[in-house]
Every structure is written in structure tokens, then in C-alpha cells.
Amino acid sequence: MKKLFVIFGLFFFTFLSASAIENLEDVGIAKYAVIEAKRDYTPLRIAPDESARRFSHIRKGFVLYADKQNDDFYRIDLGLDEPFWLEKKYDDVQAVISEKRIQKIDEIEFDEDKEKYKIFIPLYIQNAYSFKELPDGLEFSLYDVNCDNLEIKNKRGSFNVIPSKKSVLTIKYISPALFGYDVVPHKKGLVLEVRKIPKINRKKPLKGIKIALDAGHGGEEKGVCAFGVEEKDVNLKISKQISKALKKRGAKVYMTRKKDKYVPLYDRIAFAQEKNADILLSIHQNSLPNPKEVVNKHGVGVYYYNKQAYNLASNLQQSLLKQTKFRDDGVNYASFALTRPTNPVSVLVECGYLIDKNEMQQLTNKKFQKEFAKAFTKGVEDYLRYLVVF
Ligand SMILES: [Zn+2]
Incomplete structure (x- = not known):
């Protein structure tokens, strides 16, 4: 094992000037550039386009082999039929080698x-x-x-x-x-x-379940501002009510913030993982680029990314629609930092649109927030109760 490290160390120092390479194909000795992911959950995409679908997420320190590049992307060869693409802004070439290290x-x-x-x-x-x-x-x-x-x-x-x-x-x-x-x-x-799928007590499904609850935004990051109301404050108030309601039903709740402070997105995920949470729920209020369109698009909506989170999203949506009587803004597939985690099961809830006056008035009303929290909790319980349908 030690010998291997020495050999790789040599490769590394010999080809340290790798970042100067323009075209990997034209470098006679080099077939592959060794690239190390500098950021946790670095996306590997199906096309050299930053909006292209993610094939995988690579954890920090993991290594990929690039065989080609353009200005913004490395082409990654995984030995499959199709190549994949890694944005250069995330990662540095560590070394250049002639053969992959199988x-x-x-x-x-x-x-x-x-x-x-x-x-x-x-x-x-x-x-x-x-x-x-x-x-x-x-x-x-x-x-x-x-x-x-x-x-x-x-x-x-x-x-x-x-x-x-x-x-x-x-x-x-x-x-x-x-x-x-x-x-x-x-x-x-x-x-x-x-x-593992936990054993669920169908009468009290939340008993012992660990939930990371994320009040979106905070500190200098205000989120949506409308009618003199800031999203970060509404998120926190609603989250506190949800926390109470979840605890009442037996859940263990870990809030990513309890005060008005800035928390980076990936710290929120790391926090949920540190707590070994089963579920990660992120609470937000919605808006539109053109606020005039709010007459056509508003209401409650839930967002998921991984299929495993779909049933949680859909149970939450059903329960919230019933209680709020808000317009149905859908159970939506979306690639957000807070929907992408595969552990814990993660969804993001847009409780309503702050730019819609009626929804804003309700979402900032304490009595409504309590009812909302109850319906939210029921949605999570419905999901857990039928986690596995035989
Ligand atoms: Zn938000």
C-alpha cells in the first residue's frame, strides 16, 4: 500500500503543471487528467451544460478521470457508453496520467x-x-x-x-x-x-422519528419580500409551530436555525446528516419573477428530487391543500440544494406565495400557522404510516 502512494506522489509532482493543458488529446503522454472533487456533492452531468441532468453527485475528495475538456467542462470517462461532464469551476486537475488507475x-x-x-x-x-x-x-x-x-x-x-x-x-x-x-x-x-425502513407504529407514526427542520434563508438572506413582510421571518415562525406539532406527536426535531441568522445551504444538509435525521424538511414562501402573474400562479406546493421522496411530498401536499384551501401549486420535481440529498429523505415546501395578499395575510397569522403546522404534521404521519405498502 505504501509503495503505491509513493508512485502516485511521483506522478503528482511530475505533472503538477497540468492546469496549463489546453487539449488533453494533444498531449502525447497524457490520456487522462486526474481530478479531485473539491466540494461535497459535486455534480456530474450528462451534457456539458450547467442545466443538464445530474448523473451523480461526487463527495469531496473523490477522484474522476477526464479524457477531454472544453472551456468550462471536463469530459469524464467512467467506462460506460456515454461520457459525463464536470464543471471546471468546482475542481482542479491534480495530475495527468497515461492510464486510468483501475x-x-x-x-x-x-x-x-x-x-x-x-x-x-x-x-x-x-x-x-x-x-x-x-x-x-x-x-x-x-x-x-x-x-x-x-x-x-x-x-x-x-x-x-x-x-x-x-x-x-x-x-x-x-x-x-x-x-x-x-x-x-x-x-x-x-x-x-x-x-433501513423503520418499524412504524401506525397509531403514532412519528414516535422516535428524527426530523431535521429547515427554516429557509435567514440573516442577510431575506428571501422574498412583499407587503413589508420578509420570507425568512415567516419561515422561522411557521417552522417553530411545525416543530412543536411534530414533537407533540413523538418526533425528535432538529432545527437548522432557531434565530434570524444566515446558514449556508450545504451546512444545513451537513447538520441534518450529523443529527442522523430520517427526514429533512425545508420551509419556504414562494414568489414569481413577475409578481403580476400571481393571479394565475399561487398556492401551496411541495418539491422533491429523488423518487424516494415523492410519497412524502405528495402526502404533505394532500394534507396541506385540505387545511389551507389554497390553490394546488403541485407536487413538483425540482433540483434544489435542499431537495437533492439522498440521506435524509428530503423535500422542500413552499407554504404559499408571499406576493399573494390573501396567502400572505394567512401565512403571517399565528392561528393559521398553528393549523398549518398540524396539517403539515399529519402529512408526514400519513407518509410514514404507509412507508411500505404490501
Ligand atoms: Zn425561499
């Missing part, structure tokens, strides 16, 4: 605790990976690895390990529902974590 994996080891399955995969470099949510579970793929002689230790849970097809290790998790999953960096590789 890592040999001899064993993977399963473990579990009350809440999660954990699969430890030893790696000397943390490689690119992706997740795919399936109707019957989850597929995890790890790229640029060789698993010809793979030993699987302490296997448990409903997992199928499919080693090394085109240098890919695939682990499939069979489950009728998903309740959070992620890759967690480990100093000697990575840990694939999959949350």
Missing part, C-alpha cells in the same frame, strides 16, 4: 446497526460512483475498479453484489421502498450506507 478490490465487508446497513469498500483512491433508484430498490455503481477475486464478508440484508462488469462494481439493494442512502467517505475507502 483499483483492485479483494473484499468488501457488510455491517449494520439499528438504523443502517453499512458496506465498507477499501480503496486507496476514492473513485466515482452513482446511484440509481429502481422500482424494487436501489443500484449503487462504483467505477474504475477490478473485482475479479472479490470476497464478500458478513453479508446481510437483501443485497446482490455484481462485481466488475467493464470495471464497475454494482451493488443492488432489494427493497419495496427506500428511506435514505448515501456514500460516506472513509479514510481507507468509502462506506455505502442504506437506511
Whole structure:
């Protein structure tokens, strides 16, 4: 193991001037640039366009191999039929090499605790990976690895390990529902974590469930301002009512902020993960670029990104529509920082439009906020009660 590090160290220093390279193809010795993700959950996209769909998110410190580039993107070769694209603004070239470092994996080891399955995969470099949510579970793929002689230790849970097809290790998790999953960096590789479906008490579904509650914006970041009202304040007031209502029904609640202060988006997610939350709920008030259009578009809406969060979004929406009698602004697929986490299960709620006078008046009324919080809590309970429908 030590020897390998020395060799890679040499590569690194020899080709440290890699950032000067314009076209990787034209560099005789170099076929691949080694790129390390500098930011947690760096997006890997399906096209060189910053609005293109995300194929995967790469955790900080993980390594990708680029074979081409344009002004703004690196082209990433994962050994699949299609290439993927990484925005240059996130990442730096670490080194340039002539061959990809296909890592040999001899064993993977399963473990579990009350809440999660954990699969430890030893790696000397943390490689690119992706997740795919399936109707019957989850597929995890790890790229640029060789698993010809793979030993699987302490296997448990409903997992199928499919080693090394085109240098890919695939682990499939069979489950009728998903309740959070992620890759967690480990100093000697990575840990694939999959949350178990908790045993739900159908009378009191929130009992013991850990909820991270995120009052959107705060501090200098005011959010929507309309009729002299600032979104950050409405978010906090409603969140405090929701927190009370959730706790009353047995949930453990962790608020990303309890005061009027600025909290960066990714700190909110890290906070939810530190608390080992089951669910992350972000509370916002909506607006429109052209406020005049509010006559046509307003009401309550819930946003999700991962399929596993759809049922939570839809149960919340049903319950909130019933109570608020607001216009139905939909259960919407949206790529937001606070909808993208795969662990915990995450949704973002736009309680209403602050630029709509009627909705603003209701959402700033304490009595309405309490009723809203009750309906919100019922929506989460409905979701949990039927987490798995047999
Ligand atoms: Zn907002």
C-alpha cells in the first residue's frame, strides 16, 4: 500500500503543471487528467451544460478521470457508453496520467446497526460512483475498479453484489421502498450506507422519528419580500409551530436555525446528516419573477428530487391543500440544494406565495400557522404510516 502512494506522489509532482493543458488529446503522454472533487456533492452531468441532468453527485475528495475538456467542462470517462461532464469551476486537475488507475478490490465487508446497513469498500483512491433508484430498490455503481477475486464478508440484508462488469462494481439493494442512502467517505475507502425502513407504529407514526427542520434563508438572506413582510421571518415562525406539532406527536426535531441568522445551504444538509435525521424538511414562501402573474400562479406546493421522496411530498401536499384551501401549486420535481440529498429523505415546501395578499395575510397569522403546522404534521404521519405498502 505504501509503495503505491509513493508512485502516485511521483506522478503528482511530475505533472503538477497540468492546469496549463489546453487539449488533453494533444498531449502525447497524457490520456487522462486526474481530478479531485473539491466540494461535497459535486455534480456530474450528462451534457456539458450547467442545466443538464445530474448523473451523480461526487463527495469531496473523490477522484474522476477526464479524457477531454472544453472551456468550462471536463469530459469524464467512467467506462460506460456515454461520457459525463464536470464543471471546471468546482475542481482542479491534480495530475495527468497515461492510464486510468483501475483499483483492485479483494473484499468488501457488510455491517449494520439499528438504523443502517453499512458496506465498507477499501480503496486507496476514492473513485466515482452513482446511484440509481429502481422500482424494487436501489443500484449503487462504483467505477474504475477490478473485482475479479472479490470476497464478500458478513453479508446481510437483501443485497446482490455484481462485481466488475467493464470495471464497475454494482451493488443492488432489494427493497419495496427506500428511506435514505448515501456514500460516506472513509479514510481507507468509502462506506455505502442504506437506511433501513423503520418499524412504524401506525397509531403514532412519528414516535422516535428524527426530523431535521429547515427554516429557509435567514440573516442577510431575506428571501422574498412583499407587503413589508420578509420570507425568512415567516419561515422561522411557521417552522417553530411545525416543530412543536411534530414533537407533540413523538418526533425528535432538529432545527437548522432557531434565530434570524444566515446558514449556508450545504451546512444545513451537513447538520441534518450529523443529527442522523430520517427526514429533512425545508420551509419556504414562494414568489414569481413577475409578481403580476400571481393571479394565475399561487398556492401551496411541495418539491422533491429523488423518487424516494415523492410519497412524502405528495402526502404533505394532500394534507396541506385540505387545511389551507389554497390553490394546488403541485407536487413538483425540482433540483434544489435542499431537495437533492439522498440521506435524509428530503423535500422542500413552499407554504404559499408571499406576493399573494390573501396567502400572505394567512401565512403571517399565528392561528393559521398553528393549523398549518398540524396539517403539515399529519402529512408526514400519513407518509410514514404507509412507508411500505404490501
Ligand atoms: Zn425561499
